[in-house]
Amino acid sequence: MTGDSDQKTTLYQWIGGMEPAGRLVEAFYANMDTLPEARDLRAIHPPDLTETKRVLTLYLAQWMGGPGDYSAERGHPRLRARHMGFSVGEAERDAWLLCMKRALDETIPDPRGRQAILGALAPLADWMRNQQPAG
Numbered sequence: 001m002t003g004d005s006d007q008k009t010t011l012y013q014w015i016g017g018m019e020p021a022g023r024l025v026e027a028f029y030a031n032m033d034t035l036p037e038a039r040d041l042r043a044i045h046p047p048d049l050t051e052t053k054r055v056l057t058l059y060l061a062q063w064m065g066g067p068g069d070y071s072a073e074r075g076h077p078r079l080r081a082r083h084m085g086f087s088v089g090e091a092e093r094d095a096w097l098l099c100m101k102r103a104l105d106e107t108i109p110d111p112r113g114r115q116a117i118l119g120a121l122a123p124l125a126d127w128m129r130n131q132q133p134a135g
């Protein structure tokens with residue numbers, strides 16, 4: 001192989017690495033702190049989000065094809081299992097995705113990058129649901 005033309009650019013590279021990932025997570029939790037739609041979602045998170053922010057940044061960096069620090073620290077993500085302790089229905093899923101969509105709009109200048117990330121996170125957030133819709 002002489003070049004990297006056949007290597008895919010990861011989302012992690014696309015957004016510019018760990019620093020933009022950290023800004024995205026800061027904006028995500030700032031939205032969770034302020035959006036009325038996210039009040040209940042915020043309430044089930046710890047008051048101090050320092051550690052939560054650090055862990056979500058590592059997770060998203062790894063999920064976007066960046067360094068594997070999350071798994072080095074915490075093992076296989078088992079993300080659905082890790083959320084079993086929380087009630088995740090459509091409302092929680094939608095609130096989570098709303099905070100993330102706004103955060104992407106605020107921190108990722110490239111609309112294709114934003115769309116690629118949100119488009120891949122949406123089914124992941126839906127898969128996290130452990131409550132059936134009412135009715």
Ligand code: HEM
Pocket residue numbers: 041044045046051052055056059074079082083086087088092093096121122124125126128
């Ligand atoms: C694509 C969607 C989601 C992703 C990628 C995601 C990711 C994560 C990650 C990586 C963690 C840390 C897990 C660990 O300790 O290793 C976490 C924790 C958590 N997640 Fe999610 N999550 C998602 C959706 C949701 C939803 C819909 C809810 C709503 C109930 C939720 C509520 C929580 C809570 C309450 C914590 C614990 C925070 C803490 O104790 O610090 N998550 N999530």
